[in-house]
Amino acid sequence: MPDSAVSPSPLLAVRGLAFSRNETPVFGPLDFAVDANEALLVQGGNGAGKTTLLRVLAGLLRPDAGSMQIDGQPARHELRARFVAYLGHLPGLKADLSALQNLDFLCGLHGRREAQGTEAAMAIVGLAGYEDAPLRTLSAGQKKRLGLARLWLSPAPLWLLDEPYANLDLDGITLVNRMVQAHLRDGGAALITTHGAYAAPPVRTRLLELGAAA
Numbered sequence: 086m087p088d089s090a091v092s093p094s095p096l097l098a099v100r101g102l103a104f105s106r107n108e109t110p111v112f113g114p115l116d117f118a119v120d121a122n123e124a125l126l127v128q129g130g131n132g133a134g135k136t137t138l139l140r141v142l143a144g145l146l147r148p149d150a151g152s153m154q155i156d157g158q159p160a161r162h163e164l165r166a167r168f169v170a171y172l173g174h175l176p177g178l179k180a181d182l183s184a185l186q187n188l189d190f191l192c193g194l195h196g197r198r199e200a201q202g203t204e205a206a207m208a209i210v211g212l213a214g215y216e217d218a219p220l221r222t223l224s225a226g227q228k229k230r231l232g233l234a235r236l237w238l239s240p241a242p243l244w245l246l247d248e249p250y251a252n253l254d255l256d257g258i259t260l261v262n263r264m265v266q267a268h269l270r271d272g273g274a275a276l277i278t279t280h281g282a283y284a285a286p287p288v289r290t291r292l293l294e295l296g297a298a299a
């Protein structure tokens with residue numbers, strides 16, 4: 086994880102970023118930056134383009150215009166792979182593997198912080214005892230918690246969290262906020278999409294408001 090004390094560049098800097106579908110603008114052009122130890126809340130109503138923006142930032146969709154820098158360098162694939170952890174609506178889990186096998190699989194794919202074990206991460210997110218449960222038997226909130234465990238294990242400093250509070254109970258919302266707080270304290274940053282500021286983590290926060298859907 087980069088040390089914010091020696092890095093003068095924002096963890097993420099975006100200039101003129103725009104995305105259209107079938108020539109209809111979805112968002113942009115947008116300019117914003119996120120520093121280490123900071124969260125950016127991306128707000129907007131249904132269809133405003135929040136998920137699309139995160140997918141563009143994660144490299145899953147190509148923007149029409151604009152640039153993105155990560156830690157002061159153009160956001161190429163290898164840099165994204167090292168710096169970015171994306172928690173989307175479909176966390177890439179396999180229905181026939183157990184919860185723990187899913188976590189081990191994802192850590193094999195995306196890397197894992199040293200000194201962090203998968204079983205310990207499951208306990209942190211409230212899934213102790215569900216290690217051997219087939220994924221398809223978990224509830225929507227439990228699957229979301231498994232996605233959070235994978236996030237917790239990720240070595241990437243820049244978290245892109247699409248509706249992280251969705252499907253979670255109050256305890257789960259507090260869990261997300263605690264994780265974000267700890268991550269930012271460690272020098273990380275987080276972009277968090279939400280419909281409103283009602284569940285924002287108690288951290289240094291910037292706001293990005295996306296326009297209403299057409």
Ligand SMILES: Nc1ncnc2c1ncn2[C@@H]1O[C@H](COP(=O)(O)OP(=O)(O)OP(=O)(O)O)[C@@H](O)[C@H]1O
Pocket residue numbers: 106111129130131132133134135136137138280298
């Ligand atoms: N795969 C797709 N194909 C075509 N249009 C899409 C696709 N995904 C999203 N859209 C459209 O792009 C616009 C932005 O969608 P997006 O999912 O980014 O919004 P959002 O702000 O995340 O919404 P919500 O709060 O409802 O999740 C919407 O008008 C949506 O209908």
